[in-house]
Amino acid sequence: MQQDFTYDVLIIGSGAAGLSLGLQLATNRRVAILSKGELNAGASAKAQGGIAAVLDHKDQLQNHIQDTLISGANLGNPEAIQFTVEQAKKSIDWLIEQRVPFTQDPNDATGYHLTKEGGHSHRRIIHAEDRTGLAVTSTLLERAQEAENLDLLSHQVAIDLITDTKLGLPGSRCLGAYVLDQTTGHVNTYQAKAIILATGGASKVYLYTSNPDGSSGDGIAMAWRAGCRVANMEFNQFHPTCLYHPQAKSFLISEAIRGEGGKLILANGEAFMQHFDERLELAPRDIVARAIDHEMKRLGDDCVYLDISHRGREFVQSHFPTIYQRCLDLGIDIATDPIPVVPAAHYTCGGVITDQNGMTDINGLYAIGETAFTGLHGANRLASNSLLECFVYGHAAAHHIESHWQEAELDAHIPDWDESQVTNSDEDVIISHNWDELRRFMWDYVGIVRTDKRLTRAQHRVELLLSEINEFYSNYRISADLIELRNLALVASIIIHSAQKRKESRGLHYTLDYPNTQTLARNTILTPSNFDWN
Ligand code: FAD
Ligand code: SIN
Numbered sequence: 001m002q003q004d005f006t007y008d009v010l011i012i013g014s015g016a017a018g019l020s021l022g023l024q025l026a027t028n029r030r031v032a033i034l035s036k037g038e039l040n041a042g043a044s045a046k047a048q049g050g051i052a053a054v055l056d057h058k059d060q061l062q063n064h065i066q067d068t069l070i071s072g073a074n075l076g077n078p079e080a081i082q083f084t085v086e087q088a089k090k091s092i093d094w095l096i097e098q099r100v101p102f103t104q105d106p107n108d109a110t111g112y113h114l115t116k117e118g119g120h121s122h123r124r125i126i127h128a129e130d131r132t133g134l135a136v137t138s139t140l141l142e143r144a145q146e147a148e149n150l151d152l153l154s155h156q157v158a159i160d161l162i163t164d165t166k167l168g169l170p171g172s173r174c175l176g177a178y179v180l181d182q183t184t185g186h187v188n189t190y191q192a193k194a195i196i197l198a199t200g201g202a203s204k205v206y207l208y209t210s211n212p213d214g215s216s217g218d219g220i221a222m223a224w225r226a227g228c229r230v231a232n233m234e235f236n237q238f239h240p241t242c243l244y245h246p247q248a249k250s251f252l253i254s255e256a257i258r259g260e261g262g263k264l265i266l267a268n269g270e271a272f273m274q275h276f277d278e279r280l281e282l283a284p285r286d287i288v289a290r291a292i293d294h295e296m297k298r299l300g301d302d303c304v305y306l307d308i309s310h311r312g313r314e315f316v317q318s319h320f321p322t323i324y325q326r327c328l329d330l331g332i333d334i335a336t337d338p339i340p341v342v343p344a345a346h347y348t349c350g351g352v353i354t355d356q357n358g359m360t361d362i363n364g365l366y367a368i369g370e371t372a373f374t375g376l377h378g379a380n381r382l383a384s385n386s387l388l389e390c391f392v393y394g395h396a397a398a399h400h401i402e403s404h405w406q407e408a409e410l411d412a413h414i415p416d417w418d419e420s421q422v423t424n425s426d427e428d429v430i431i432s433h434n435w436d437e438l439r440r441f442m443w444d445y446v447g448i449v450r451t452d453k454r455l456t457r458a459q460h461r462v463e464l465l466l467s468e469i470n471e472f473y474s475n476y477r478i479s480a481d482l483i484e485l486r487n488l489a490l491v492a493s494i495i496i497h498s499a500q501k502r503k504e505s506r507g508l509h510y511t512l513d514y515p516n517t518q519t520l521a522r523n524t525i526l527t528p529s530n531f532d533w534n
Helices: 016-025 061-071 078-097 132-146 218-226 285-299 313-319 321-329 385-403 429-445 452-475 480-501
Strands: 004-006 009-012 031-034 150-153 156-163 174-181 187-191 194-197 236-243 263-265 304-307 339-348 351-353 365-367
Touching: 009 016, 009 174, 016 031, 016 132, 016 385, 061 078, 078 385, 132 150, 132 385, 156 187, 156 218, 156 480, 174 194, 194 218, 218 351, 218 365, 218 480, 236 285, 263 285, 285 304, 285 339, 313 321, 365 385, 429 452, 429 480, 452 480
Parallel strands: 004 187, 009 031, 009 194, 031 150, 194 365
Antiparallel strands: 156 174, 174 187, 236 339, 263 304, 304 339
């Protein structure tokens, strides 16, 4: 049976962004946090390197601001950058208060070990060994389980937002969401005064990715269908070093390995980064990923190698215990052998446009974390600025919601999800086939190096898929796979269209047809009412 649930605050997503916002509000408000899978299955729990913040007195806020701007190829919004960098210490203090076990270093004035990653001019990455994400999310989940006013609900897949516009009512407010309960198969209605999209990124749109299966851009697609603008979706970041091994599904080799002296080499042992950038292995990610892609294509090789063996077994084992063990399980001893690596889709720099409080174009609807576009990352995210953004904007949105709270009753009549026109599908193969086809052509045509011709090919294919998927969606009963595929196809379409609009190469968007960077840096902003996809 379908059910109705009413909360003060509905948070869709239980990663770093959703948890930090939920914990701030649960003292005064009744909060639900939904996750479409297990609570700890998002990208946050996979984060390795750490969180960027100016903590050391030898570093300065201005350095972090400058590094973020440079890494973002001068497209980042200076106000968003300054705000985030200034709030960073407060966020780290809050995490320490929540009892996140960051790696300590009694010899450092901060008391913590700070590591380095590409694009950073100083050591400023606070971390918990090489499993920072898991340490953060497990701690925040523990705190959330202790909170009285907070319900953590797993296996609940949000399908679409409910707005008064969609119900034909006056105004422009988000009222709630329809959510598939995977344990019962029913679609329930959630109503709340504030609805937050904290659904992570969309890197699953590419065949090879460091991301978990759930990174299917659901929040971006839901916000688009509800009428929100999105920005800069052409900038999907490819992490330079994912493990290349047939049994290693999307395992990242942290940039902190390069920060601690790891060298990139070819199969014959030759270093190559000196041909691409004077910052060598610690150049921003877009440059390193493109260099690797270039070398692999030039030599016809399947991968390049990352070598940290010169730091010795004790160093490698104590600094990178997770990576060391995972590689050893696959027969690679990183204390003696180079690690085979390839670039893979890693992070969605664009997203749902928000202001400094996480507010979207629709009243009552917020977006935070990887789903959001705050302007922080520009054309290429600086390493370890993403978790930081989750906490800073999670806190900002919580503050905004609390300080604008109104006690009025929720009184909209929301119709139940209508299943009267659909039947059970007898052709689920269409879903798996389309899923595979989509991710493959996105990798081939909308990847690290683009051309107009490749983008046009991708556009024709995605249009066909979108119409097939929408027909399927209208006729058959909903499932988690169908929800994700529908969202992935829409997000792919948005990425392709955004890439076609950018007639220059900048940061992560590199096209052979327009290899130069224009003097004027502009965001690519798409508005749903100008398009007929949904
Ligand atoms: P996520 O953590 O991805 O959480 C998304 C949540 O939304 C999940 O709970 C999911 O179940 C839920 N959800 C999604 N769709 C729906 C739906 N339709 N209905 C209900 N629930 C839904 N960044 C750094 O700053 N430092 C690092 O060291 C770092 N390392 C990384 C390593 C890896 C391997 C990866 C993949 C990323 C890394 N990143 C790192 C990036 C960073 O981890 C992510 O950008 C960040 O964690 C995103 O957090 P989030 O809360 O926005 O989303
Ligand atoms: C890494 O550890 O290399 C990931 C860091 C990030 O994505 O910011």
